[in-house]
Amino acid sequence: MVEWTEKERAIITSIFSNLDYDDVGPKALSRCLIVYPWTQRYFAGFGNLYNAEAIKTNPNIQAHGTKVLHGLDRAVKNMDNIKATYAELSVLHSEKLHVDPDNFKLLADCLTIVIAAKMGSGFTPEIQATFQKFLAVVVSALGRQYH
Amino acid sequence: MSLTDKDKAAVKALWTKISKGADAIGADALARMLVVYPQTKTYFSHWPDLKAGSAPVTKHGKKIMAGVAQAVAKIDDLSSGLLDLSELHAFQLRVDPANFKTLGHCLQVVIATMYPNEFTPEANVALDKFLSNLALALSERYR
Numbered sequence: 082m083v084e085w086t087e088k089e090r091a092i093i094t095s096i097f098s099n100l101d102y103d104d105v106g107p108k109a110l111s112r113c114l115i116v117y118p119w120t121q122r123y124f125a126g127f128g129n130l131y132n133a134e135a136i137k138t139n140p141n142i143q144a145h146g147t148k149v150l151h152g153l154d155r156a157v158k159n160m161d162n163i164k165a166t167y168a169e170l171s172v173l174h175s176e177k178l179h180v181d182p183d184n185f186k187l188l189a190d191c192l193t194i195v196i197a198a199k200m201g202s203g204f205t206p207e208i209q210a211t212f213q214k215f216l217a218v219v220v221s222a223l224g225r226q227y228h
Numbered sequence: 229m230s231l232t233d234k235d236k237a238a239v240k241a242l243w244t245k246i247s248k249g250a251d252a253i254g255a256d257a258l259a260r261m262l263v264v265y266p267q268t269k270t271y272f273s274h275w276p277d278l279k280a281g282s283a284p285v286t287k288h289g290k291k292i293m294a295g296v297a298q299a300v301a302k303i304d305d306l307s308s309g310l311l312d313l314s315e316l317h318a319f320q321l322r323v324d325p326a327n328f329k330t331l332g333h334c335l336q337v338v339i340a341t342m343y344p345n346e347f348t349p350e351a352n353v354a355l356d357k358f359l360s361n362l363a364l365a366l367s368e369r370y371r
Contacts, residue, residue, distance in 0.1 A: 198344035206263035
C-alpha cells in the first residue's frame with residue numbers, strides 16, 4: 082500500500098487541477114517520440130512521424146497525448162488504490178497494445194520535463210519528488226498485469 | 229547511441245544559451261537530487277548542510293558544472309577528454325555509476341524550469357544523448 086501525506090495529496094491535486102490537458106498532453110507525448118524515437122514503434126498508423134516538426138504538428142499524436150494525460154485522472158481520484166484502478170488498463174497495454182512497460186517510465190520522464198517547463202521555479206524539489214513518486218506508482222500499476 | 233554532428237551542434241548551441249547560468253543550474257540540480265533521490269545523500273554525509281542554497285551545495289554545484297563545461301569542450305572525444313574525472317570518480321569518490329543518470333535527469337529538469345523555450349524536444353534529445361555519453365565516459369575507468 083502506498084502511503085500519501087496530506088501535503089503530497091494536495092500537491093498532486095493542485096498540479097492536475099491547474100493542468101492544460103490539451104497543451105501538456107500533446108507536448109509530453111511528442112517529446113517522448115522525439116527524445117526516445119524507438120517509442121514511435123507503437124504509432125505506426127498515426128501518419129507522418131518523419132521528423133520532429135512532423136511529430137509536433139501531427140493531429141493524431143496531439144489527440145492521443147490529451148487522451149493519455151486524461152488517463153492519469155483516475156489515479157488522481159483514487160490515489161489510495163492506483164494498482165486496482167489501473168488493472169484493466171494494464172491488461173490493455175499488455176494484451177492488446179503490446180507496449181514494453183519500460184516505455185512507461187520514458188513517457189513519465191517527458192511529462193516531468195514538460196510540467197517543469199510550465200511551472201518554472203514553482204517546480205520545487207519537493208513538488209518534483211511528489212510528482213515523480215505519483216508517476217512511479219502509476220508506472221508500476223500499469224506494468225502489474227503483464228505476464 | 230553516439231553523438232552525431234547534429235547532436236554536437238545542438239548541445240553546443242544550448243550550452244551557449246545556458247552557460248552564464250551554469251552555477252545556478254548546478255546548485256539547483258544537486259539540491260534537487262538530494263531531495264528527490266534521498267539515497268544520494270549517502271555520498272555527502274561529511275557535509276554539515278545539504279539544503280538548497282547552503283554553502284557546500286552551492287560550491288559543489290559549481291564544481292559539477294565545470295565538469296560539464298569540460299565535457300562540452302571535449303565533445304568530440306569524451307572518453308579520453310574526461311579520463312582524469314573518470315579516475316577521480318572511480319578510484320577516489322567511488323560513486324555508483326547509476327547515479328550519473330540520476331543527476332543527468334535532475335540537470336534536465338532544472339534546465340527545463342529555467343530555459344523552457346530553449347529546451348525544445350530537439351535540444352532535449354541531444355542533451356539526453358550527451359549526458360548519457362558523459363556518464364559512459366565517467367564510468368570508463370571503473371573496472
